[in-house]
Amino acid sequence: MAQGRILEAAFFSRPALAVARELIGKELCRSVNGTIVRAPIHETEAYVGPEDRACHAHRGRTARTDVMFGPPGRWYVYLCYGMHWMLNVVTGSEGLPAAVLLRGAGDFAGPGRLTRGLSITKAQNRRPASRRTGLWIEDAARSIAPDAVHQTARIGVAYAGPDWSARPYRFLWSPRDHT
DNA sequence: GCAGTGATCATA
DNA sequence: ATGATCACTGCC
Numbered sequence A: 001m002a003q004g005r006i007l008e009a010a011f012f013s014r015p016a017l018a019v020a021r022e023l024i025g026k027e028l029c030r031s032v033n034g035t036i037v038r039a040p041i042h043e044t045e046a047y048v049g050p051e052d053r054a055c056h057a058h059r060g061r062t063a064r065t066d067v068m069f070g071p072p073g074r075w076y077v078y079l080c081y082g083m084h085w086m087l088n089v090v091t092g093s094e095g096l097p098a099a100v101l102l103r104g105a106g107d108f109a110g111p112g113r114l115t116r117g118l119s120i121t122k123a124q125n126r127r128p129a130s131r132r133t134g135l136w137i138e139d140a141a142r143s144i145a146p147d148a149v150h151q152t153a154r155i156g157v158a159y160a161g162p163d164w165s166a167r168p169y170r171f172l173w174s175p176r177d178h179t
Numbered sequence B: 001g002c003a004g005t006g007a008t009c010a011t012a
Numbered sequence C: 001a002t003g004a005t006c007a008c009t010g011c012c
Helices: A016-023 A065-069 A111-117 A158-166
Strands: A027-032 A035-047 A075-080 A084-090 A099-105 A135-138 A149-152 A170-173
Touching: A016 A035, A016 A099, A016 A170, A065 A075, A075 A111, A084 A111, A099 A111
Parallel strands: none
Antiparallel strands: A027 A035, A027 A135, A035 A099, A035 A170, A075 A084, A084 A099, A149 A170
């Protein structure tokens, strides 16, 4: 299978919502022990900045959220519920904390299953998305029909309050949908 | 429906 | 030092 163009900082240095939408259909690529796995991304969520009450950076710059304040195109990986690694990519301008959570790719449905399936842990935290670090994203050969990308509220963010938790910042690839 | 599991952060 | 919280998953 042909390799696509590797997405660089220019792709990620835009608002999280645009990046989250356009990541649908791109290929998440993981290299472990010389074997490369390419998984089409089918579910993402945008965490748009410090004003976003669901975004970890809403609480300010801490040891954990520091990476979101840095340059775009780096991985933000953190542990949730003591056992699940969550994989995000930092977006937007340096100094403005925002990120996109990768919730599903290939056969992996759910953010915790995705990281487990691709052997992603805190070892990838703060590293750039690049071939060199073994975890990157490529443009896909296939194109996604615009009406195949759906939006819903984000999952598991009720703590953010009715306004922010209801915003349609989750993007889903639903190729078989018909209306 | 809810327990597991441990890093993180606010509070002291 | 302590306790609450948590961008989830799997099993009841």
